[in-house]
Amino acid sequence: MSRAAALLGLAALVAMAGCSEKVQTNAEGVKHDAVPWSGTGSESGKGTPFTAQGWQVGDKTAWEQQLKTRQQNGQNEYNKLN
Template identity: 45%
Template sequence: MKRLAILVCVTAAFTALSACGEKPQTLGSGARSDTAAFQGTDNAFAAPGWTKGDKASWEQGLKARAQNSQNEYTKTGTSK
């Protein structure tokens, strides 16, 4: 019985201390938040028709996205 109580206490202590071993969470490599959004990205996942650094094409893409994919009235065919 005494051995079981010690085992439970040791297990509880290890469980409580396991939370102290969490690794710090930092941003990955090269994520910069001090540039404007239209300045671009260096990966292949950019929208087609958009040129990096062109603010006008960025705004045009935002307007098209808002109208075509985020407007529920155009999706359902009803008008407001």
């Protein structure tokens, strides 16, 4: 009986060890994102093959216009059906 109790106790300890949670801290501090129209990481300023044609890095107005166009063409069901 004591051997079964010892095994049961050991199993309980192992199971409880899986329930612990490590402390989550951010030692590096807060990281602030760059503005979305700041670019794709291309040094030349031309973007990548995945950027919209004619868009230049840092052009906030063109970025916002592209988002409006995407919303109207891709997410507006009324425009898709008519």
